[in-house]
Amino acid sequence: MSKLNRKTQSYINWNEDPGTLIDFRKFVQSAKWIWYDSPSYDLVNSWMQTRKTFYLKKVPKTSIVYVTADTQYRLYVNGIYINRGPARGFQESWSYDNVNITPFLKKGRNVIAALVHNLGISTFQYIHQGYAGFLLAGKADDEEISTNQSWRVRIAPGYKRVTTRVSLQLGFQEFFDARLDDSWVLSDYDDSSWDNPRCRNFGSMPWYSFEKREIPLLKETIAIPDKLISETKGKCKVDYEKIANVVSLFLEEEKNWYDTTNILTKDDNWARFQVPATSERDYRGYLIDFGKEFVGSLLLNVENGEGGEIIDTMICEGKENFSPIIYSSKVGCKVAFGNRLFLRAGKTEYEQFDYWGFRYLILIVRNSKQKLTIKLKLRSVGYPLQIKAEFQSSDERLNKIYKMSTWTQQCCMQDAYVDCPWREQAQWWGDARIQAKNTFYLSADERLFKRGIKQIGTQKVPNGLTYGHAPTIAHGCILPDFTLTWIITHWDYYWQTADLSLFKQMKDKIYEAFDYFFQMTGKNGLISYDNRYALFLDWSPLFKDGYSTLYNLFYLMALRTTIKLLEQAGEEKLVQLYSRRERSLLNAIKKMLFNRKTQTLYGGLSWNNQPVVENTPHIYSLAILLDLFPEYHQLFVQKYLLPLVKQNYPQAEGAKGAKGIPSPFFMHYIFEALKKCGCMEEVADCIYRWWGEMVAKGLSTTEEVWNAKPGLESLCHAWSAHPIIHLSNILLGIWQKSPGWNKICFSPTFTCVNFVRGKVATPKGIIESGWERTKAGIKTYLSLPQGITAEVTLPGRKKEILKSSNKGKWTIMYREILSKFEELTHEK
Numbered sequence: 001m002s003k004l005n006r007k008t009q010s011y012i013n014w015n016e017d018p019g020t021l022i023d024f025r026k027f028v029q030s031a032k033w034i035w036y037d038s039p040s041y042d043l044v045n046s047w048m049q050t051r052k053t054f055y056l057k058k059v060p061k062t063s064i065v066y067v068t069a070d071t072q073y074r075l076y077v078n079g080i081y082i083n084r085g086p087a088r089g090f091q092e093s094w095s096y097d098n099v100n101i102t103p104f105l106k107k108g109r110n111v112i113a114a115l116v117h118n119l120g121i122s123t124f125q126y127i128h129q130g131y132a133g134f135l136l137a138g139k140a141d142d143e144e145i146s147t148n149q150s151w152r153v154r155i156a157p158g159y160k161r162v163t164t165r166v167s168l169q170l171g172f173q174e175f176f177d178a179r180l181d182d183s184w185v186l187s188d189y190d191d192s193s194w195d196n197p198r199c200r201n202f203g204s205m206p207w208y209s210f211e212k213r214e215i216p217l218l219k220e221t222i223a224i225p226d227k228l229i230s231e232t233k234g235k236c237k238v239d240y241e242k243i244a245n246v247v248s249l250f251l252e253e254e255k256n257w258y259d260t261t262n263i264l265t266k267d268d269n270w271a272r273f274q275v276p277a278t279s280e281r282d283y284r285g286y287l288i289d290f291g292k293e294f295v296g297s298l299l300l301n302v303e304n305g306e307g308g309e310i311i312d313t314m315i316c317e318g319k320e321n322f323s324p325i326i327y328s329s330k331v332g333c334k335v336a337f338g339n340r341l342f343l344r345a346g347k348t349e350y351e352q353f354d355y356w357g358f359r360y361l362i363l364i365v366r367n368s369k370q371k372l373t374i375k376l377k378l379r380s381v382g383y384p385l386q387i388k389a390e391f392q393s394s395d396e397r398l399n400k401i402y403k404m405s406t407w408t409q410q411c412c413m414q415d416a417y418v419d420c421p422w423r424e425q426a427q428w429w430g431d432a433r434i435q436a437k438n439t440f441y442l443s444a445d446e447r448l449f450k451r452g453i454k455q456i457g458t459q460k461v462p463n464g465l466t467y468g469h470a471p472t473i474a475h476g477c478i479l480p481d482f483t484l485t486w487i488i489t490h491w492d493y494y495w496q497t498a499d500l501s502l503f504k505q506m507k508d509k510i511y512e513a514f515d516y517f518f519q520m521t522g523k524n525g526l527i528s529y530d531n532r533y534a535l536f537l538d539w540s541p542l543f544k545d546g547y548s549t550l551y552n553l554f555y556l557m558a559l560r561t562t563i564k565l566l567e568q569a570g571e572e573k574l575v576q577l578y579s580r581r582e583r584s585l586l587n588a589i590k591k592m593l594f595n596r597k598t599q600t601l602y603g604g605l606s607w608n609n610q611p612v613v614e615n616t617p618h619i620y621s622l623a624i625l626l627d628l629f630p631e632y633h634q635l636f637v638q639k640y641l642l643p644l645v646k647q648n649y650p651q652a653e654g655a656k657g658a659k660g661i662p663s664p665f666f667m668h669y670i671f672e673a674l675k676k677c678g679c680m681e682e683v684a685d686c687i688y689r690w691w692g693e694m695v696a697k698g699l700s701t702t703e704e705v706w707n708a709k710p711g712l713e714s715l716c717h718a719w720s721a722h723p724i725i726h727l728s729n730i731l732l733g734i735w736q737k738s739p740g741w742n743k744i745c746f747s748p749t750f751t752c753v754n755f756v757r758g759k760v761a762t763p764k765g766i767i768e769s770g771w772e773r774t775k776a777g778i779k780t781y782l783s784l785p786q787g788i789t790a791e792v793t794l795p796g797r798k799k800e801i802l803k804s805s806n807k808g809k810w811t812i813m814y815r816e817i818l819s820k821f822e823e824l825t826h827e828k
Contacts (some may be wrong), residue, residue: 028066028096031146033133033204034197036153043132044120045163045172047156049184050134051113051191054143059105065138065145068096069116070207071126073134074353076113076185077104081351083220084381087213087415087451088427090458090471091129091206095213105140111187112136112145115156117353122473124169124426125416127459129206152194157181160340164245166356168333169424169474173246174353177342179307215447218414219384224271224377225361226291230322231260233284236366240281246312246338247329250364257287257322264288270301270375277370284368287324288361292700293317293716294380295411295421297352298361300341301375307345310366311374314338315358317422318710324362327711333423335711355381357411357421357716359700383413388761389442391727394754398727401691405721408701409438412718416452419469420704420714426469429456429482430536431719433489434668438724440496444761449493450502456486457509463519464512465533478533481551483513484558491561494568497763498740503565510562511574517555518581524609525588526552539663539705543603543614549593551604553622556585560626589628599632616660617644621673637677641670645686649693650706663705664720671726680730680749687723688752732769733782734760737791746782746802747793764788781811 033039036048067075068086075082082099089095101112118132137146160175183189203209232255243249265272271288278284298313315337318325329336337358341350365372387410391402412418417432418425429452436449459470461478466486468479487510490503503510520527526547529535535544535551542550559582566575593602595611601623603614620636623629629636650661662670667690671683694702702720704713728734733748741762748756748771757770765785772779784790784804792800792810802810 027137027139027146028135028210029202030144030148031066031135031137031202032148032197032199033135033202033207034147034151034153034199035132035134036155036195037198039131039133039198039200043118043128043130045159045161046118046120046132047159047161048116048118048132048134048153049113049156050116050147050151050153050197051111051184051189051194052145052147052151053109053111053187053191054140054145055109056105056107056141056143058141059107060102060141062100063102063105063138063140065099065101065112065136066096067099067114067136068094068210069114069134070094070129070132071119072117072353074115075099076115077101078106078110079183079186080104083217085213085217087215088125088471089211089213089455090127091208093209093211094207096135096210097213097217099217101140109187110140111185111189113185115353119171121171123171124424124469124472124474124477127471127473131206133200133207135202147197147199149196149199151197152191153197154194160244162244164248164329164336165334166337166354167335167423169426171354173244173336174339175244176340176350178344178348178350179342181344213415214451215415216384218381221380222269222377223290223294223296223380224266224269225264225288227289228260228262228264228273229287229289229319229360230257231262231284231286232257233278233282236281236283240366241310245329245336246340246364247314247326247336250312250314250338250362251326251328253283255285255323257285257324259322260286262286270377272373272375275365275368275372275374278365278368280367280369283364283366285362285364287319287322288363288376290359290361290378292407293357293359293411293421294378295355295357295382295414296378296380297355298339299351299377299379300348302343302348302350303346303373303375304370305343305345305348305372306369307343309343309368309372310364311341311343312338312362312364312366313341313352314362314364315356315422316360316362316711317358317715319360324360325710326362332712335423337422351379355379355414355421357425359715381414382410383415383448385410385413385439385443385445387442388444388766389724389728389759391732391756391758393731393752393756395688395752397692397695398688398731398753400695401687401723402727404691404695404700405438405702405723406442408716408721409435409442409718409724411701411716412721413439413448416455417448417718419719420717422714422716426472426474427452427455428469429466429489430468430479430485430665431717433485433492434665434722435718436489436492436496438718438721441724441728441760444496444763446493446497446763449489449496453486453489453493453502453506457506460509460512461516464509464514464516466513468534468536476534479536480516480530480533481535481537481554483516484554487513487558488554488561491565494565495736495739496741498742500565500569504569507569514558514562514578514581521585522547524592524605525584526592526605527555528607538618538666540616540618540661540666541659542616542618543612546607546612547592547605547609549589549601549604549619550616550622552585552589552593553619553626553628556582556589556626557622559585586628594629599635615640616662617641617670618662618666621670624673624676625669633677637674637679641674642679642682644670645674645682649690661706664702664717668719668722668725671722675726675729681751683726684730684749684752687726691723728758728760731756732758732760733771734767734769736762740764741788743789743791745791745793748780750778750795762788779811783810
């Protein structure tokens with residue numbers, strides 16, 4: 001709910017509990033947006049340090065501050081790092097964070113400080129509106145600490161502003177000179193030489209209104225590297241001190257990597273190693289393995305510096321023998337993840353501001369005249385996903401696949417579902433649909449999904465289309481098929497939660513999107529390709545230029561899911577409207593895109609309505625999921641889907657892959673269609689072999705495409721982590737059958753392994769299930785939380801309905817030889 005603030009004539013979204021609401025109202029209206037200079041001038045890659053000193057007679061029981069910045073802040077209290085934020089969003093309803101600073105306060109002199117970074121440009125997760133600022137509201141006991149003229153500010157010394165972008169999608173490399181910095185976050189620091197800030201009133205544009213972030217603060221833990229892999233040394237390139245791109249410099253210098261004898265020791269949450277002195281203008285380099293993919297910001301502690309030594313750090317996801325795999329930033333997405341640190345004399349402490357996803361760290365020491373002691377660790381950052389699910393079986397390969405998929409999903413959850421934590425960190429909505437399903441099984445947490453649905457619906461083209469990800473400046477990433485996916489995800493949210501409120505909130509935007517597709521419907525009744533936008537569908541080369549069958553099937557799915565939501569919402573007139581459109585589209589698909597004589601679906605129609613032959617499994621999987629031709633389901637399965645999943649792991653390399661081979665992303669839809677047709681063993685076997693190949697290659701996360709090329713394609717993509725869903729369905733036997741998980745089907749497939757046990761998270765609690773082979777037969781168990789009814793469907797036995805008014809456990813013994821079950825027993 002939004003209420004007009006009469007003083008500022010702006011709206012505040014009060015999306016919080018009443019107790020917190022009172023405090024926010026009380027403090028935030030007196031807070032000012034502050035910046036060190038004109039907040040609209042010279043902002044590209046700009047940095048501000050700001051602080052407020054105050055005195056406490058006693059430490060208060062509770063001190064909550066409300067804090068935000070455009071673009072990002074890092075908050076400190078009495079020299080201790082507290083948190084970073086805010087969550088990505090739009091300035092029209094800018095996100096703020098609630099932070100409890102009580103544990104960090106002390107009697108006497110205190111300081112609250114922040115390092116603020118404004119990108120000054122737009123990226124794939126941020127839209128720059130031409131202004132920078134920092135705002136904090138709150139009190140500590142009776143002391144007013146909200147941002148205003150009493151704060152002190154300065155341009156953050158040490159940061160070089162003219163540096164290279166780390167990728168086409170993200171911000172800048174960080175160049176920091178520690179010689180220019182001081183102990184500005186400490187309470188006894190003298191800030192009398194600093195300036196008073198430029199202030200703007202709360203509610204000033206572009207931050208018209210505020211909203212609580214609706215998701216938890218990111219969880220931050222410490223990770224330390226696993227081992228040193230290799231090292232290199234050589235001559236620094238001429239003018240190495242003056243460059244703006246450490247990755248280009250790294251690639252221009254010839255390097256011979258070899259096995260290292262250096263030792264990485266670990267203590268006090270740090271990894272430590274010694275770097276021998278280099279000659280003047282020489283370097284030494286090290287390749288460091290964190291053991292698996294992590295997302296975080298690097299912390300360095302360097303001792304024994306003379307001052308002026310340079311440490312360049314770069315990250316990557318892959319290596320070949322002893323060499324890291326890094327490509328030129330002139331190709332692909334112009335990836336150039338690297339930072340530079342100039343050491344001060346004595347001890348230097350530094351923490352990277354941004355967080356990146358990677359496994360391998362390259363550390364280059366330049367121009368060091370004496371031995372250095374380097375300590376490093378990672379502040380691992382991620383959404384605080386409470387994983388409640390489990391999967392264990394007698395086959396360790398399956399266990400590793402589930403574990404790999406789960407870790408991938410965690411790495412791709414930050415302040416949004418991101419495609420990958422490395423190259424883009426963008427909230428791609430085709431990816432997010434699968435990621436949300438993964439999350440539901442793991443945790444039943446719908447908050448990130450709900451927030452993303454609203455954000456995607458916020459950034460739209462005037463004709464109603466959404467962007468492929470949001471917030472974003474990527475005007476070339478408007479994907480009509482991802483708009484359809486966005487519409488479908490409203491049903492996914494309702495199916496998980498049984499909550500219609502989000503659909504009711506967003507329905508007008510859904511109607512606007514549908515109007516675009518209605519306008520794009522040709523005389524033949526089909527929607528056509530619009531060359532103003534990018535049609536993705538899948539990485540696999542598919543027919544798109546004309547009337548694509550796959551595109552029209554996604555449109556049909558969007559119409560049908562919306563009709564079901566409208567029925568639940570009691571919108572009878574709109575049900576009739578969209579039902580007419582659905583029938584018209586269905587008739588056109590059956591008439592124009594299906595050849596009954598050959599029993600095949602075309603890839604689509606050309607612009608002159610000529611059929612395009614393209615028998616890809618993509619089309620047949622959606623045809624099955626939409627029940628287009630039930631009489632041909634088994635034919636489609638036998639002819640197009642089973643031959644696919646029975647192949648060996650796809651060998652095609654590169655993002656586009658081989659024609660007809662779905663990407664790991666689209667295999668989710670293939671598997672869903674096969675499961676619908678009863679091909680459980682085939683799906684489990686394909687996962688075992690194809691995703692097992694990722695495990696065999698030593699990957700800790702699922703890759704973006706088959707045989708992904710490190711440095712060009714992502715090795716951590718959660719759109720490929722859907723074995724979480726399929727193993728839970730097929731082997732644990734848990735199938736959701738109603739909105740909100742009121743009803744499930746329990747129907748495990750007894751195949752592949754000797755035992756399976758695990759858990760699936762639901763909004764009503766944890767479902768536990770499993771089975772094992774014994775001499776007497778197969779022992780199967782199911783434990784239900786209160787409020788869930790289970791339909792038990794097992795071979796050779798009539799369906800039974802199990803209800804749990806109290807949490808209970810059912811054990812069933814299936815005797816394979818006799819093909820019957822013992823009596824059902826209930827164990828409380």
